[in-house]
Amino acid sequence: MSTGLQVDSAGRLRHFLDVAGLKRQQLVEIMDTAESFSEVADRSIKKVPLLRGKTVVNLFFEASTRTRTTFELAAKRLSADILNLDVSTSATTKGESLLDTLRNLEAMHADMFVVRHAESGAAHFVARHAAPHVGVINAGDGCHAHPTQAMLDMFTIRRVKGEFTPLTVAIVGDILHSRVARSQIHALNTLGVRAVRVIAPQTLLPPQIEQLGVEVHHDIHEGVRDADVIITLRLQRERMDGRLLPSKHEYFQLYGLTETNLATAKADAIVMHPGPINRGVELDSGTADGPRSVILQQVTHGIAIRMAVISMVMAAHTGETTE
Numbered sequence: 087m088s089t090g091l092q093v094d095s096a097g098r099l100r101h102f103l104d105v106a107g108l109k110r111q112q113l114v115e116i117m118d119t120a121e122s123f124s125e126v127a128d129r130s131i132k133k134v135p136l137l138r139g140k141t142v143v144n145l146f147f148e149a150s151t152r153t154r155t156t157f158e159l160a161a162k163r164l165s166a167d168i169l170n171l172d173v174s175t176s177a178t179t180k181g182e183s184l185l186d187t188l189r190n191l192e193a194m195h196a197d198m199f200v201v202r203h204a205e206s207g208a209a210h211f212v213a214r215h216a217a218p219h220v221g222v223i224n225a226g227d228g229c230h231a232h233p234t235q236a237m238l239d240m241f242t243i244r245r246v247k248g249e250f251t252p253l254t255v256a257i258v259g260d261i262l263h264s265r266v267a268r269s270q271i272h273a274l275n276t277l278g279v280r281a282v283r284v285i286a287p288q289t290l291l292p293p294q295i296e297q298l299g300v301e302v303h304h305d306i307h308e309g310v311r312d313a314d315v316i317i318t319l320r321l322q323r324e325r326m327d328g329r330l331l332p333s334k335h336e337y338f339q340l341y342g343l344t345e346t347n348l349a350t351a352k353a354d355a356i357v358m359h360p361g362p363i364n365r366g367v368e369l370d371s372g373t374a375d376g377p378r379s380v381i382l383q384q385v386t387h388g389i390a391i392r393m394a395v396i397s398m399v400m401a402a403h404t405g406e407t408t409e
């Protein structure tokens with residue numbers, strides 16, 4: 087579904103909606119482009135003129151700290167103009183449809199929509215209905231996909247570990263409701279890691295998750311044993327229907343990442359989390375702030391990855407290169 091909509095006949099990224107369906111080379115190109123942009127952060131004037139005169143609109147219909155702000159910084163560092171639509175005070179609260187909102191923003195000559203929405207498929211819907219000159223980036227849709235998060239996670243892993251093929255990656259937590267986990271699993275398998283494990287109680291795993299190419303574990307000590315990378319995930323209570331867990335305290339006892347259960351991982355294993363973190367629920371403070379944690383590096387890398395994706399999608403619409 088995604089590939090036809092997001093990649094044009096020349097293989098360029100017209101929209102960035104999902105990691106699923108993209109080829110290894112396309113994921114590597116995103117990371118290589120991000121690598122070339124990461125030095126912009128070290129300049130005294132943190133800007134390149136690539137997207138001067140272009141307008142990017144952040145359309146966030148769901149709460150966000152990291153994704154919204156790093157998209158904003160990424161667009162600014164590319165010299166684009168950026169609008170942050172405040173959905174709580176926008177005309178959608180007066181009954182205006184999403185399509186009418188889009189048409190009005192297009193009438194203001196928007197060139198790109200960055201969309202976060204609680205409904206799975208929302209960014210695809212926007213991409214299908216946007217004007218042909220407008221690129222769309224998925225900033226997280228329901229439980230479905232969060233492709234720029236997955237790519238900044240891959241970029242972080244590549245920066246620390248170098249190669250993907252020898253790696254065992256363990257993802258711990260609420261897989262059932264996690265758009266991040268779905269996108270990470272697709273990206274890790276496409277990049278050819280040795281193994282992807284998911285660790286969760288049965289109630290927080292989607293049915294037939296094995297079909298995505300993962301090993302399932304219910305015991306965290308076994309799940310993280312000899313792992314190179316451990317990704318912890320937040321319990322997404324806003325998406326939970328009914329009681330899937332006994333209590334946060336009991337969840338932490340069984341599935342929280344601590345120095346004790348981390349001891350079974352490789353000595354140089356890294357700890358990741360897409361944020362927001364809940365200390366004492368999915369991991370303890372010693373682990374979140376400890377020497378193996380790359381959680382804040384993930385946030386920094388989000389800017390370069392989003393600069394890469396914005397510039398690549400914009401280039402597919404203008405025929406220019408990202409160089």
Ligand code: CP
Pocket residue numbers: 149150151152153154226235360361362
């Ligand atoms: N990781 C992530 O998507 O964080 P935000 O919800 O703060 O954007």
